[in-house]
Amino acid sequence: MRLFLSSLGFGDHPDALVGVVGAGARIGVVVNAVDDRPAADRALAVEIESDEMARLGLRPVHLDVRDPDSARLLDGLDALWVRGGNTFVLRAALSDADTDTAIVDRVRAGTLAWAGYSAGAAVLSPDLRYVSEVDDPSAAGPSPITTGLGLVDRPVVPHVDGSYDEALRCAALSARLTREDVDHLRIGDRDAVTVVDGVVTRH
Known part of the structure; x- marks a missing residue:
């Protein structure tokens, strides 16, 4: 498993x-965390x-994870780059076409790397309920997914x-x-954390 957070x-x-x-990787650019914006x-x-x-030096391809064909489109990708935004909006989008299952299977198998920031990192957690102290769950509708x-x-x-305001809320949550x-896992704005085959490294 390969992660960049x-x-x-x-x-x-x-x-x-x-x-x-990986150098020259074909990387899917996912911006669904801002689906609630214009x-x-x-x-x-x-x-x-x-x-x-x-x-x-990477090869970006836009990937909308709500697309019914998104799981198939993953086959041509080496990695994902997942933008920040609202964690609950991103989580809802990932579930729309069962793309979440396809992604998790491939990441666990080591055939797809996940790289993401802010919401694109937080969504990897097992439980998203704590994120409600930072992101508005209602942005994803009346029944947001909290796993x-x-x-x-x-x-x-x-x-x-x-x-800034969001960072202060994050710091309060961490405290x-x-x-x-x-x-x-605490991550500062200039920091990164990588997970490669179970080894966690702070950069």
Whole structure:
């Protein structure tokens, strides 16, 4: 299993990202975490994220995980780059076409790398209920999914060292989890965490 987790883009560690996904990888750009925003914003997100991946020598392809053919489209990809936004919106999109099952199976088998930031990292946690302290669950509708993909065995809390509103909420969540002795993965805005064959490395 190969994972790259960060808070803002690839932080200060583009080399770590390329190391996880592979040089020249064909990488699916997933921006479904901003499905609750206007179409123009989503289109701009695809453009920005794709440009960033191309700048690293990767081969980006937009992947809408709500597409009924998304599980089939995964066959041509080496990795995913999953943008931040609202974790519950992203989780709902992943479940729309059962893309979540196909992704989890391939990531666990080691044939697909997952790289994501903010919501794209948090959604890998087993339990998303804690994320409601940071993201609005109602953005995903009246019955948001609160189980994550479970590719990480603990809560993932990004943005723990920033001074803006979202970061302060993340820092407060991390502090609460610490007080309650809940093991969790803290990620600062310039940091990255990689998981390769069970080995967790902080960058």
